[in-house]
Amino acid sequence: MSDLYAVFGNPVAHSKSPLIHTAFAAASGQDLTYQARLAPLDGFSRAVAEFVAAGGKGANVTVPFKEEAFRLCTRLSERAARAGAVNTLAFSGGEIFGDNTDGAGLVRDITDNLGLPLHGKRILLLGAGGAARGVIAPLLAEKPAALLIANRSAEKAALLASAFADLAPVESGSFGETEGQSFDVLINATAASLSGASLPLPAGVFAPACLAYDMMYGQGDTPFLRQAAAQGAAHLADGLGMLVEQAAEAFLVWRGQRPATANLLAELRAGPAA
Numbered sequence: 652m653s654d655l656y657a658v659f660g661n662p663v664a665h666s667k668s669p670l671i672h673t674a675f676a677a678a679s680g681q682d683l684t685y686q687a688r689l690a691p692l693d694g695f696s697r698a699v700a701e702f703v704a705a706g707g708k709g710a711n712v713t714v715p716f717k718e719e720a721f722r723l724c725t726r727l728s729e730r731a732a733r734a735g736a737v738n739t740l741a742f743s744g745g746e747i748f749g750d751n752t753d754g755a756g757l758v759r760d761i762t763d764n765l766g767l768p769l770h771g772k773r774i775l776l777l778g779a780g781g782a783a784r785g786v787i788a789p790l791l792a793e794k795p796a797a798l799l800i801a802n803r804s805a806e807k808a809a810l811l812a813s814a815f816a817d818l819a820p821v822e823s824g825s826f827g828e829t830e831g832q833s834f835d836v837l838i839n840a841t842a843a844s845l846s847g848a849s850l851p852l853p854a855g856v857f858a859p860a861c862l863a864y865d866m867m868y869g870q871g872d873t874p875f876l877r878q879a880a881a882q883g884a885a886h887l888a889d890g891l892g893m894l895v896e897q898a899a900e901a902f903l904v905w906r907g908q909r910p911a912t913a914n915l916l917a918e919l920r921a922g923p924a925a
């Protein structure tokens with residue numbers, strides 16, 4: 652019988668994870684089955700327990716269960732403990748191991764797929780929700796020259812910055828407080844693009860050779876990417892590469908083997924809009 656994996660979310664039908672992991676398994680000759688599982692909003696832990704009882708070996712976790720997954724774990728990776736959220740679970744002998752591969756996925760997409768080093772760069776991280784929290788430590792590990800977190804609610808950005816201050820200096824503020832500064836890498840980790848909203852960013856935040864990266868994917872050019880293009884940003888990217896790379900990192904956690912991602916990413920980009 653093939654090893655059983657799943658992604659838990661609510662909603663989950665739109666998830667590309669079954670497609671991605673099935674492609675990874677086929678390309679690496681691994682025998683596994685990967686399903687999308689809708690967990691009731693008040694029944695995540697029960698759904699996971701049933702999955703483990705049925706022989707489940709591991710799972711991904713998506714909105715809105717990443718924090719609940721974090722609390723369910725009996726052991727955490729350091730990066731998951733830092734993130735306060737888990738997107739990858741591995742089950743073995745009664746243990747629930749939790750990891751967070753989102754930040755590693757983002758960093759790999761930027762540095763490897765896009766070929767843009769983060770070392771020595773000035774980074775502006777927009778947003779202070781779960782996605783932002785998950786990527787801060789991996790971004791700091793690249794030793795940028797500066798990291799500033801800007802959020803609609805500036806106090807949430809300040810709390811987040813102080814939670815990582817032991818790793819490196821992290822600044823914070825409102826969007827308006829970035830006035831007069833420019834950045835080499837701007838990462839949109841807000842949910843604004845989901846509702847088609849643009850961010851009130853001062854003119855000049857996009858340095859001419861900068862990368863504007865929207866974690867959102869599947870919607871074509873987002874308001875953030877249009878804003879960046881209008882201000883002359885040299886590189887624009889959506890979050891599809893991050894999605895594929897966080898999945899590759901999860902596959903590595905489960906199977907001890909990192910799958911190649913380039914062909915799959917190209918196929919997904921060429922395919923119909925998500």
Ligand code: NDP
Nearest residue numbers: 778779780781782803804840841842843848866890893894
């Ligand atoms: P959360 O709900 O945890 O956080 C939402 C954040 O967006 C908060 O900082 C909130 O600000 C801000 N926000 C929401 N609406 C607006 C708006 N209209 N204007 C300005 N700021 C706004 O969401 P997540 O952190 O989980 O997800 C954020 C995004 O990242 C989503 O688009 C998600 O799809 C994407 N994502 C992509 C991944 C990938 O693999 N590519 C992985 C994970 C996430 P405030 O604090 O003021 O409310």
